[in-house]
Every structure is written in structure tokens, then in C-alpha cells.
Amino acid sequence: MRIEPAAGPLRAAIEVPGDKSITHRAVLFGAVAEGETVIERPLDAADTRSSVALARALGAEVDAPPGGPWVVRARLGGPSEPEDAVDCGNSGTTLRLGAGLVAGFELFTVLTGDASLRRRPMERVTEPLRRMGAQVDGRDGGRRAPLAIRGGRLRAIEWTSPVASAQVKSAVLLAGLRADGRTSVTEPSASRDHTERMLAAFGARVSREEGPRGAITASVEGGARLRGCRVAVPGDLSAAAFFLVAAAVVPGSAVTVRHVGVNPTRAGVLEVLRMAGAAVELHGERLEAGEPVADVTVRAPEGGLRPFEVGGSLVPRLIDEVPVLAVLALAAGGRSRFRDCAELRVKESDRLAAMARELSRLGAAVEETPDGLQVNGGRRLRGGRVSSWGDHRIAMALAVAALLCKEPVEIEGAEAVRISYPEFPAAFAALRGPVDAARA
Secondary structure, three states: OEOOOOOOOOOOEEEOOOOOOOOOHHOOOOOOOEEEEEOOOOOHHHHHHHHHHHHHHHEEEEEEOOOEEEEEEOOOOOOOOOOOOOOOOOOOOHHHHHHHHHHHOEEEEEEOOOOHHOOOOOOHHHHHHHHHEEEEEEHHHHHHHEEEEEEEOOEEEEOOOOOOOHHHHHHHHHOOOOEEEEEEEEEEHHHHOHHHHHHHHHHOOOOEEEEEOOEEEEEOOOOOOOOOOOOEEEEEEEHHHHHHHHHHHOOOOOOEEEEEEEOOOOOHHHHHHHHOOEEEEEEEEEEOOOEEEEEEEEEEOOEOOOEEEEOOHHHHHOOOHHHHHHHHOOOEEEEEEOOHHHHHHHHHOHHHHHHHHHHHHHEEEEEEEEOOOEEEEEEEEOOOOOOOOOOOOHHHHHHHHHHOEEOOEEEEEEEHHHHHOOOOOOOOHHHHOOOOOOOO
16 A cells, blocks of 8 residues: 655545444344344444354354345354354454353354464453353463363353453453353453443343442343344444544644544543644534444644653553554654553554554654653654554554655555455545535
8 A cells, every 4th residue: 555645634524434343242242132133334344254254153144245234133042053163363352252252152162363363362351251160272271262162051250350451341241141140340440331332232231330440340140131133333433543643643634534433431532632732523422322423523733733641541442543643643742652552562463563663664753662652753754665564553554654754655564454444545545535614
């Protein structure tokens, strides 16, 4: 993918694909729910197709045409045992949530994935599932996929997670649906609450409580029978973030992303944009299927961007946006800091190392720390050839960085965007399209 420097202000009003996290959950919950689940505006990408493959392997009927909507009908009598190992591709959500989903049924299931997914840590999920009574094994003592899971009768637990992770929380809560009693997961700070919201819509009894020092406990009552429902998927804020940051870093720009999810447990990117001095406006705020939705406009500040700091409880609410926020920091005069972000070292790539190395190739002053980055902004980048590291979010963040360069940027491995946003190259090119006066 070759990206030219910004020739002038970016002016556009666009829509982004459906939310990846919500699409995953709708497919997987529908695979074990009574009746029919209709998913409107699903994200159709490699990651979510992995969840479709798992649902089908469990005996569900999934009608998932390009362009949607998708319809999921669970197998009568409950899920069936997969005939073969289920390939989750690059999707950690499919593998981790899938492990919790199958743990409560008397099935033998093997979940695996591509080379990147097989390197990612799984003990955060396998340990609580074993405590609940599931038999779980895998490479490196169950720390790496493939995971072999023999499910059955489970017991409820009270689990304290050392990190705020929506995937870990969701896996335990899904297993808890089939356990005797009440299962709870306590996290040090709030992670995405899409699972809690959607489980309630499917008929589960879910609660959420705030504890001391910002800790959050989510609980589910066992024995629930999920009922299929209609899920309206909002636009993915993680996808929108690339366009919103692009608007903030190119002087004179104003970009609107329509119909995007603004759930406060993952809207930290909007807070950071405001911290940096960008104007952030929300229009038409509303609830759809329990999820907050709005049209979001970002305008570049007239006086330039300010440096900022990201850390603590803010991190779980923007963990996927750190790569593109590092680009935001490049356009801010002064030093910006990212800390408490060590989780990024075990994503699809080591995202801290990837951003530090590739931005430095473009002439940026970026220092990698054990748990984050320090970015000295305000200098013009030179352009050149960079690598995505096979990571979709790195590829898209580098495309935004190219707008700040003197010369074009060529991104090797840009096909990785198919994981979450196949239409990204065309949508990014449309940033130079006409302005919608009503919104931008």
C-alpha cells in the first residue's frame, strides 16, 4: 500500500464497518441460543468469519452473505461436537471466547489458529476454566494454542483477573452460564462491557458492580437459557479511530464518522483526542440494542496539538488504539508518554516494538520502554518503506503516519488489513472527498 503525504485538509463524512467485538459476540452467543439471532450490519472480515466457522463447527446454521444481515440458528438440543480441530485464524476473540463457550457442554473441542495466534498467551483463560471443572490442555502446559477442551458440568467461581481483559472476562462469564450458582470476574479496572450488555439482551441474568480503587466485578447466574434476538451492530470505533486521528493531525481538517459505537468502556481514544486539543463533537447520541451510538466529528485544532500521557485505568479503554495514538503524538509539540501498555507486546505482533521501529524508519523520535512508548513530536517525517509486521492495526496506523511525511510511504504487508477492515484502503483514499456541511 502506497500512501501520499497530505496535500491539504481532510474533509469527509464516512461510515466504517460494524464493530468487530460486537459481531464476534453476536455470532457466538447465537450459536448456543434458542431460536434465531439476526445480526444487522455485521463486520465481514477474516476475524469474524473465524467465529462463523466455530459456530458452524458446533452445529449452528449460519447464513452469512456478503453485505449482511447474518442469521444464526443454533442446533436443536444444543451444540454438537466438532468433527475436526477448529481453525480460529488470527482471532484471539474467537479462540478465547470460544473456549469459555464450549467448556460448559459435554463436548471435546480443539481450538487452534495461525502462527501469530498460537504464540499468544492463553493461561489467563485456561486457568479459570480448569478451576471451574473443565479439562483443558494445550501446548506449553495449556499456555499456548492449540487448546483441547473437554467440557461438562461446571462449578461457579469468583475469579480475580490480574489484568483488565474483556476476552478473559467474557470466557469465564460464558462458562458461568452453564455452572451451578453465580460466577463473577473482578478486574482491576473496567474493560469493554459488550459481553455484559449482550448477554442481558439474550436473556441472561447479569450484574456489574464497582469496587474499591476502580475495580469492577461482573457476574452471571448459572442455568440461564439464552434466547436469540436481533443485534444492531454499530460502526467500529477502533476502525473509526484511524480517520479521527487523521483529522486531528492534518491542519484544517474536519472528518465525521457516522453511526459509530461510543461505549464509554472503549471510548478512551476520544478522551485522548480532547487531551491533545482536538475538537471532538458527538451528534445524535442514542442507544441501539443496548449500545451507545453517535455520529462523531473531529476537527484539527487551530493552534496545534498538545502532548499527552496515557496510562492507568485509561489503557483498557483504548488498548487497540495505542498504535494510531502514537501517530497523534508525532503531531503534538513536545513529549507524549504511553505507560501500562505491556499487553500490546502479546497482540498480533509486539505493537510497542513495531511502532517504535517503523516510526523511527520514517524519521520520528520514538523511544520504546518496557511497558510503553515515549514520543517526541513536532518534527516532519521523511517517508520511505515500512512494514506492517503482519498486523492490521500497525498497517493502518502507518497509513495515518504517512500523512505527516514529506515523501510517500510504502507499507509492506498491508494486506493484513483484511483481518478487520478489508475496505480500509478505499475508505482512506476517500478522506480527500467532499465535505458534508451538515456534519463536518
